[in-house]
Amino acid sequence: MTGLSAGHPSSADDGAFLDDFVTMSTFGATANQGVDRQAATAEDGQTREWFTGLLRANGFTVDIDPIGNIFGLLELVPGAPYVLLGSHLDSQPLAGRFDGAYGVLSAAHAAMRTRDQFAANGVTPTFNLAVVDWFNEEGCRFKPSMMGSGVFTGLLDLEKTLATTDAHGVTVAEALQAIDGVGTFTPPSIAAYSEIHIEQGRSMDDANTTIGMVSSTWSARKYEIVVRGEQSHSGATRMKDRRDAVLGAAKVIVAVNDLLAKFDEEAVHSSISELYVAPNSPVTVAREVRFLIDIRARESGLLAEAYAHLQDSIALIEAECRVSIDEIGASIWESGPFLESGIELTRSSAEALGYTNDRVLTLAGHDATNMKEIVPTIMLFVPSAAGGISHNEREFTSDADLVSGLNVFTHVVTRLALGELPESLNALEAAASR
Amino acid sequence: MTGLSAGHPSSADDGAFLDDFVTMSTFGATANQGVDRQAATAEDGQTREWFTGLLRANGFTVDIDPIGNIFGLLELVPGAPYVLLGSHLDSQPLAGRFDGAYGVLSAAHAAMRTRDQFAANGVTPTFNLAVVDWFNEEGCRFKPSMMGSGVFTGLLDLEKTLATTDAHGVTVAEALQAIDGVGTFTPPSIAAYSEIHIEQGRSMDDANTTIGMVSSTWSARKYEIVVRGEQSHSGATRMKDRRDAVLGAAKVIVAVNDLLAKFDEEAVHSSISELYVAPNSPVTVAREVRFLIDIRARESGLLAEAYAHLQDSIALIEAECRVSIDEIGASIWESGPFLESGIELTRSSAEALGYTNDRVLTLAGHDATNMKEIVPTIMLFVPSAAGGISHNEREFTSDADLVSGLNVFTHVVTRLALGELPESLNALEAAASR
Numbered sequence: 106m107t108g109l110s111a112g113h114p115s116s117a118d119d120g121a122f123l124d125d126f127v128t129m130s131t132f133g134a135t136a137n138q139g140v141d142r143q144a145a146t147a148e149d150g151q152t153r154e155w156f157t158g159l160l161r162a163n164g165f166t167v168d169i170d171p172i173g174n175i176f177g178l179l180e181l182v183p184g185a186p187y188v189l190l191g192s193h194l195d196s197q198p199l200a201g202r203f204d205g206a207y208g209v210l211s212a213a214h215a216a217m218r219t220r221d222q223f224a225a226n227g228v229t230p231t232f233n234l235a236v237v238d239w240f241n242e243e244g245c246r247f248k249p250s251m252m253g254s255g256v257f258t259g260l261l262d263l264e265k266t267l268a269t270t271d272a273h274g275v276t277v278a279e280a281l282q283a284i285d286g287v288g289t290f291t292p293p294s295i296a297a298y299s300e301i302h303i304e305q306g307r308s309m310d311d312a313n314t315t316i317g318m319v320s321s322t323w324s325a326r327k328y329e330i331v332v333r334g335e336q337s338h339s340g341a342t343r344m345k346d347r348r349d350a351v352l353g354a355a356k357v358i359v360a361v362n363d364l365l366a367k368f369d370e371e372a373v374h375s376s377i378s379e380l381y382v383a384p385n386s387p388v389t390v391a392r393e394v395r396f397l398i399d400i401r402a403r404e405s406g407l408l409a410e411a412y413a414h415l416q417d418s419i420a421l422i423e424a425e426c427r428v429s430i431d432e433i434g435a436s437i438w439e440s441g442p443f444l445e446s447g448i449e450l451t452r453s454s455a456e457a458l459g460y461t462n463d464r465v466l467t468l469a470g471h472d473a474t475n476m477k478e479i480v481p482t483i484m485l486f487v488p489s490a491a492g493g494i495s496h497n498e499r500e501f502t503s504d505a506d507l508v509s510g511l512n513v514f515t516h517v518v519t520r521l522a523l524g525e526l527p528e529s530l531n532a533l534e535a536a537a538s539r
Numbered sequence: 540m541t542g543l544s545a546g547h548p549s550s551a552d553d554g555a556f557l558d559d560f561v562t563m564s565t566f567g568a569t570a571n572q573g574v575d576r577q578a579a580t581a582e583d584g585q586t587r588e589w590f591t592g593l594l595r596a597n598g599f600t601v602d603i604d605p606i607g608n609i610f611g612l613l614e615l616v617p618g619a620p621y622v623l624l625g626s627h628l629d630s631q632p633l634a635g636r637f638d639g640a641y642g643v644l645s646a647a648h649a650a651m652r653t654r655d656q657f658a659a660n661g662v663t664p665t666f667n668l669a670v671v672d673w674f675n676e677e678g679c680r681f682k683p684s685m686m687g688s689g690v691f692t693g694l695l696d697l698e699k700t701l702a703t704t705d706a707h708g709v710t711v712a713e714a715l716q717a718i719d720g721v722g723t724f725t726p727p728s729i730a731a732y733s734e735i736h737i738e739q740g741r742s743m744d745d746a747n748t749t750i751g752m753v754s755s756t757w758s759a760r761k762y763e764i765v766v767r768g769e770q771s772h773s774g775a776t777r778m779k780d781r782r783d784a785v786l787g788a789a790k791v792i793v794a795v796n797d798l799l800a801k802f803d804e805e806a807v808h809s810s811i812s813e814l815y816v817a818p819n820s821p822v823t824v825a826r827e828v829r830f831l832i833d834i835r836a837r838e839s840g841l842l843a844e845a846y847a848h849l850q851d852s853i854a855l856i857e858a859e860c861r862v863s864i865d866e867i868g869a870s871i872w873e874s875g876p877f878l879e880s881g882i883e884l885t886r887s888s889a890e891a892l893g894y895t896n897d898r899v900l901t902l903a904g905h906d907a908t909n910m911k912e913i914v915p916t917i918m919l920f921v922p923s924a925a926g927g928i929s930h931n932e933r934e935f936t937s938d939a940d941l942v943s944g945l946n947v948f949t950h951v952v953t954r955l956a957l958g959e960l961p962e963s964l965n966a967l968e969a970a971a972s973r
Contacts (some may be wrong), residue, residue, distance in 0.1 A: 197820055200770075295603075304775075337931055340902040344808055346741070358785060359789050365778060370779075371779070379816065384631065386812060388678060493777070496771055
């Protein structure tokens with residue numbers, strides 16, 4: 106640290122942040138304190154427009170890249186690489202108001218506070234500051250999730266992604282154009298990335314921890330499955346002649362859940378939450394059901410073991426129900442650690458400000474999970490109350506925890522801008538050699 | 540019989556019928572010899588328009604009632620009640636071309652042949668003849684099935700039915716108006732109803748029976764079920780905190796199928812073929828799944844027994860998955876016999892024309908199932924080949940069987956028009972007393 110009062114804003118600043126949070130939560134607001142602003146819907150567009158206005162009013166230069174990511178830049182050191190801060194403004198259907206949005210607003214406020222402190226103290230930092238709203242982190246309307254950061258990091262192809270359609274055949278490109286949400290901006294060189302998010306689980310709340318240093322991601326596998334049977338009359342067809350895709354799918358769903366009993370309690374998570382049935386008529390045995398098996402664990406090895414067991418079950422179900430069950434796509438996110446130096450930097454900031462803190466795993470995917478593959482990345486969590494529920498209107502984090510998180514995040518951002526994360530300095534060399 | 544050559548048309552007549560059947564099958568034709576003309580879609584409208592033209596060109600007076608049933612009348616005896624013949628032109632998605640459509644076209648041809656024979660022989664029958672295309676027998680786009688005959692027989696309320704919406708919020712009234720398919724016609728007094736249909740099962744084909752006299756319907760129960768859980772994050776939420784509506788629904792689907800093992804083989808049929816999941820997002824545990832349990836048996840007693848077992852399973856699933864499972868609607872069709880005198884009339888017609896015949900049960904519901912509750916009703920089946928498959932493009936009945944069925948049906952229609960079914964004569968007394 107350089108003797109700045111980083112991370113000690115006035116309480117008036119905290120009030121401004123909470124006021125902005127309340128205002129932001131009015132866009133796509135639902136009846137029960139939640140929000141519904143799926144990617145590139147009108148509600149997402151309204152939130153993005155408001156956020157763009159907030160950035161411009163506070164001195165950011167705002168621009169949009171070809172996949173709809175909104176960047177707000179504060180150039181403090183002409184020509185220097187940027188410390189990028191962000192998260193996502195889109196939400197699941199009938200979702201909570203904290204997921205993603207808290208991180209985007211915190212990014213803007215942390216960048217403003219840091220800029221103002223540098224100005225007040227006459228400090229020239231090592232890096233510039235930028236904030237980002239990543240497009241379509243949630244992946245409910247358009248798959249896959251973490252789309253904006255996926256294209257940014259090169260994990261996803263831009264053209265293919267723009268051509269992806271929602272359930273009504275609307276492409277990402279069309280939906281983005283409809284909310285005036287696409288641009289041609291080429292982002293600058295990034296020295297480091299940081300993101301703050303709600304935990305979306307209960308571990309921190311159960312342990313009364315205010316600040317989580319995300320140390321590792323769980324491994325996740327998502328298998329796209331199609332069960333194929335044959336259409337027939339739901340009343341007249343002899344049972345032993347049926348090839349019922351719904352029955353086959355139901356047995357797979359139960360089998361996936363039954364897998365968990367082979368492992369330690371809570372060691373493996375699994376879910377099937379989206380089903381497409383054809384023809385989905387009440388009197389016609391279904392010819393096809395498509396769904397995604399989402400299975401996660403701390404280590405990839407457990408997932409490989411679980412999937413091997415599932416293959417055995419699937420073979421039995423195919424024979425029993427006279428259906429075919431095929432895997433037609435798979436996404437694999439290997440578990441992986443975050444940078445130890447970033448975890449230590451966050452820990453020392455939390456300690457300096459007097460907040461309880463601990464290392465924490467993320468079971469959910471985040472844009473930071475993509476970003477950590479290409480730049481030094483630090484991720485922070487604040488607790489989720491109400492049993493850690495998320496993707497639900499009941500999702501909740503207290504004002505006190507929101508503000509505590511912002512304070513530590515600001516402290517971290519200031520130190521990042523000052524070049525205190527050793528790995529971020531690589532960007533200086535890269536910039537110098539261009 | 541009165542010495543008429545009823546049921547012995549020239550082979551040229553058979554050719555005209557088969558030609559019409561080929562033409563009819565072009566409307567809503569699919570790639571694999573099937574049709575897709577769900578109720579009040581453009582394809583249903585095209586088929587209805589063609590059929591209306593066929594009727595008008597052959598001397599029928601055509602009119603439409605308020606629920607979209609198309610009636611074609613041949614008045615042979617001014618003021619007398621009508622023998623009504625019909626079935627339905629709508630289909631399931633990606634369905635066969637025989638289901639319903641065969642019966643509607645047979646009704647028109649049988650009425651024309653009968654009228655022509657009476658005219659050629661100078662016979663004045665007891666009753667007039669009418670044909671009907673019942674609206675929305677299939678119930679896939681708009682529920683419930685057998686909608687047109689349901690309103691006609693007073694089982695369904697007209698206003699409520701017109702207000703019923705499809706999955707996109709379009710009402711029956713709007714959809715019918717869009718195909719110019721609604722009128723104000725009040726049908727005349729009906730003395731008897733007859734319908735010919737494909738079996739949609741394999742029993743007749745397995746036994747080499749050409750003509751089936753439908754003797755009874757199976758009993759059917761349809762339970763509308765909602766499984767309610769709670770939205771949460773599909774990766775982050777602790778497994779023991781989840782209330783997963785998809786998992787609950789899958790367990791119910793498997794439990795319904797498991798019920799069958801408690802009964803003799805093929806004694807009970809069951810199906811779940813339509814599912815609605817909310818929010819149906821890949822990373823949000825579902826809060827709700829809705830579906831219909833369709834369960835059928837020869838006798839209601841078996842269904843009551845099956846449902847009692849299912850209630851036990853449901854209570855266990857509710858506890859195990861922390862979901863609530865509620866029955867929010869039920870349709871019960873009791874099993875019931877068709878008129879013995881009608882079965883005997885059909886048998887003697889089949890015998891007179893030299894066709895193999897047998898009594899047969901219908902496991903599927905039909906408009907005749909509704910009609911038999913209000914007028915003397917005769918139902919005939921012709922065999923379904925290809926293992927009896929139906930609601931599938933592979934549905935098949937040979938030209939020879941189609942023509943054999945039409946010949947026997949014409950014989951039956953002629954005798955009905957002559958008042959040979961004793962129970963039909965009640966309509967004469969009712970007409971006289973008005």
